[in-house]
Amino acid sequence: MNKKLRYFKRSIPFYIMFLPAFIYFLINNYLPMFGIIMAFKNVSFRDGIINSPWVGLTNFKFLFASADAWLITRNTVLYNVVFLVLGQLLGIFVGICLSEVRNKKAARVYQTLILLPHLMSMVIVSYLANAILNENYGLLNRILVVLGGEAINWYADAAYWPYILTIIRIWASIGFSSVIYLSSIVGINEDYYEAACLDGANKWQQIRHITLPLIKPTTVTLIILGMGQMMRSDFGLFYLVPLNTGALFRTTQTIDTYVYRALMTLGNTGMSAAAGFYQSIVGFLLILGANWLIRKLSRELALF
Amino acid sequence: MKGKMNTILVLLLVLSIAIMAAACDGGSGTTVGTPSQTTASGGATTSPSEDEPPRDPLTVKMLLMTSGNNPAEMAKVTAAVNQITVEKLNTTVEFTEIAIADFVQKVNLMLSTGEQLDLFQGLFLYQSFYANGYLLPIDDFAPYYADIADLLGPYLDCGKINNVQYSLPNLKDIAADTCIVFRKDLIHESNIDLKTIKNFDQLGDALRILKQKYPEMTPLAGGNQGPALGVALVNFDDNCFIDPMTDDGLGVLMNPTKSSEVTNYYATDSFAQMAQFAWDWTKEGIIAWDQLNGSAEQVRAGTAISYLYAWAPKTIAEASANSGHAMEAWRILPEGNALAGNSFFWNWCVNSDTKEPERVLELLNLMFIDAEINNLLAWGIEGEHYQVVDREKGVIDFLEGHHTGNVPYFQWTKFSLPNNFLQYVLKGDNPDVWKETDEWNKSADVSLAMGFSVDQGKIATQVAVCNNVVEEYRNALLGGLLDPATEIEKFNAALQAGGIEEIIAEKQSQLDAFLAAKGN
Structure with a gap:
């Protein structure tokens, strides 16, 4: 008992350090969970959330009533899988490249340049994309015409958009993920590389046998966290960049844009809460699942 | 441990x-008090004619829509307005300036949190505000807005929801009509006489002439608000405008003065024809849809010649100012009449939380009849922000050196003020514009569904699903991106699957009940 008390006393500074984060998460992430009940109510703000009548699962119906329910779920999940896999691979690649730049000033310039798109609003990105893809005066069509090809109406054919959106997304996010990887690569002890050099390992062997294994925990953490976002999508990317064009819905409609379009005129709070709840629950289950799987494979790498 | x-x-x-x-x-x-409580406490007071000299001072908060550039000398103008209102009613007005772009977030938040906002306009959230109980039913206070009722005449019904008065439309162009505004100089150069165009086929011919003469320009442009033919709700068979009843357009009245039959517009010949025009004309290059730029900006930039616009007597002046060129208008139904349907966008609503609705309505009533208040809000203070050129005709001009861009009080959103008809007209514009607007309002056909509002409670799921289908196909078809020959069928199949029939059946039964109640 005495020992435990002493242990607790010793930990007090850590509890104090933990306090701000605890309060932050309590206020921003836990208390709003009270709002989950809105998903099961016909919300009227004048009656108050508590006094609004319960309606069971009615609010969830619109998510599954559409003939496109499968399509939007597929789009959301597939895009996220592609973004997750490509994002990690390219993030690692760019991170390693950046770590090999020996000139400090140059490294900083490259990092900033690669990070810049991440800071850009999707509204601006949508204009940039239009400058490239516009049928009449877009850069791409101008090049195609000069090369003797025919101008393509990019905004009329859904088939192009999985590629366009992936490229834009990777371009926008690569800076951030590469910086995360760079920071963990920088944290690797130089001694490993020196020893490897002495043993005659070339660059590729060093990367394969030192860098990659040592950044595995970072990769796994990012993947598990990414699983939680599986049912969410970047609204700006899917709504603004295709310019809200109906003809592209087959490949650009995701759960978030679907919910927005469905409820824009209805203004039904209960239904939007239901959509958010559904996304969160599936995301939560996916995180648990991914963690369970990784735990099976390697206990140390699992998050919890 | x-x-x-x-x-x-x-x-x-x-x-x-x-x-x-x-x-x-x-x-x-x-x-947040429930509406019934506030009415009960308010109903106890007596009629306005009974004069009780010592009135308590009251502060009323009133929404004032702005373009986002709030005028610099708003405080000065507010003080001048208050001089009048305090003297007449012992009521002080505080204006809550909200940019149209922020309207949804800010006003929604103010109303849901119970912040004081006694008088406001609903815009596209009007029905949602009604559903949330933010609108006070004002029938019981009719004596307090008697002048407004007189001024509005039949348009008072625009503020009714299922036969109960919830709001008061501001006096402006209330009827609905659509036209295409053309650059005047270019159609004259091309010898096109808009008066001779009788239908869409002839419109196509005119656009072809323009295309030939000005190959670098779009003859009829769509913009970031929608495709070129996007807002033309026309019944070609009966030569009249359609009443969409609600914004979603799911279930409309095709011939709103004659038949109360709720119809799926997207399955009608009129929609198919419109989509066919869009498809053919886009291929020909005589219409185009630039999704990022406004159509008026395209005309201003010299890349487009014409665009669709709401028609009213003030249209030509307004469109000319917006597009930086003198414009001329062609009403898209040259022989059809304007339609007076449910217009609630700019209706003034009283908050159901308001403590003294009588005095709030009294204030609104004063604002509808007092020319001085209307002109203070519209143009600012005489001698400081404008000068009168012709007092009899109500024509004014800016002071020397001032223009719309640098005058310290300028309100773009004059149309949102209570009584437009009392506002001065800027020199150069038609001084009789308000008289003409009044006559035009009165000449419009009145839709059977005027005063009707759909309760979407039972059909919310179907509406949510169908909204997405409409978003997917409607603009794509009207923007000429999809071939109507095959896609209209798919569109309607998707609407069927989404439950449009249930929506129409529900709307029909609500409308029938409404008409029966109105008849009695």
Whole structure:
């Protein structure tokens, strides 16, 4: 008992350090969970959330009533899988490249340049994309015409958009993920590389046998966290960049844009809460699942 | 010990959640009164004619829509307005300036949190505000807005929801009509006489002439608000405008003065024809849709010649100012009449939380009849922000050196003010514009569904699903991106699957009940 008390006393500074984060998460992430009940109510703000009548699962119906329910779920999940896999691979690649730049000033310039798109609003990105893809005066069509090809109406054919959106997304996010990887690569002890050099390992062997294994925990953490976002999508990317064009819905409609379009005129709070709840629950289950799987494979790498 | 610590933490967490929940509950109980309570307390007072000299001072908060550039000397103008209102009613007005772009977030938040906002306009959230109980039914206070009712005449019904008065439309162009505005100089150069165009086929011919003469320009442009033919709700068979009843357009009245049959517009010949025009004309290059730029900006930039616009007597002046060129208008139904349907966008609503609705309505009533207040809000203070050129005709001009861009009080959103007809007209514009607008309002056909509002409660799921289908196909078809020959069928199949028939059946039964109640 005495020992435990002493242990607790010793930990007090850590509890104090933990306090701000605890309060932050309590206020921003836990208390709003009270709002989950809105998903099961016909919300009227004048009656108050508590006094609004319960309606069971009615609010969830619109998510599954559409003939496109499968399509939007597929789009959301597939895009996220592609973004997750490509994002990690390219993030690692760019991170390693950046770590090999020996000139400090140059490294900083490259990092900033690669990070810049991440800071850009999707509204601006949508204009940039239009400058490239516009049928009449877009850069791409101008090049195609000069090369003797025919101008393509990019905004009329859904088939192009999985590629366009992936490229834009990777371009926008690569800076951030590469910086995360760079920071963990920088944290690797130089001694490993020196020893490897002495043993005659070339660059590729060093990367394969030192860098990659040592950044595995970072990769796994990012993947598990990414699983939680599986049912969410970047609204700006899917709504603004295709310019809200109906003809592209087959490949650009995701759960978030679907919910927005469905409820824009209805203004039904209960239904939007239901959509958010559904996304969160599936995301939560996916995180648990991914963690369970990784735990099976390697206990140390699992998050919890 | 450690176990105990955890239990305490969990308990603390639960406690704080409980406190939070209780606070929320208490908050909604005290700040947000139910409409019935406020009416009950308000109904006790007597009619306005009874004069009680010592009135308590009252502060009323009133929404004032702005373009986002709030005028610099707003405080000065507010003080001048208050001089009048305090003298006449002992009521002080505080204007809550909100940019149209922020309207949804800010006004929604103010109303749902119970912040004081006594008078406001609903815009596209009007029906949602009604559904949330923010609108006070004002029938009981009719004597307090008697002048407004007189001024509005039949248009008073625009503010009714299922035969109960919930709002008061501001006096402006209330009827609905659509036209295409063309650059005047270019159609004259091309020898096109708009008066000779009788239908869409002839419109196509005119656009072809323009295309030939000005190959670098779009003859008829769509913009970021929608495709070129996007807002033309025309019944080609009966040569009349369609009443969409609600914004979603799911279930409309095709011939709103003659038949109360709710119809799926997207399955009609008129929609197919419009989509066919869009498809053919886009291929020909005589219409185009630039989704990022406004159509008026395209005309201003010299890349487009014409665009669709709402028609009213003030249209030509307004469109000319917006597009930087003198414009001329062609009404898209040259022989059809304007339609007076449910117009609630700019209706003035009284908050159901308001403590003294009588005095709020009294103030609004004054604002509808007092020319001085209207002109203060529209143009500012005479001698400081404008000068009168012709007092009889109500024509004014800016002071020397001032223009719309640098005058310290300028309100783009004059149309949102209570009574447009009392506003001065800027020199150079048609001085009789308000008289003409009044006559035009009165000449419009009145839709059978005027005063009807759909309660979407039972069909919310179907509406949500169908909204998405409409978003997917409607603009794509009207923007000439999809071939109507095959896609209209798919569109309607998707609407069927989404439950449009249930929506139409529900709307029909609500409309029938409304008409029956109105008849009695």
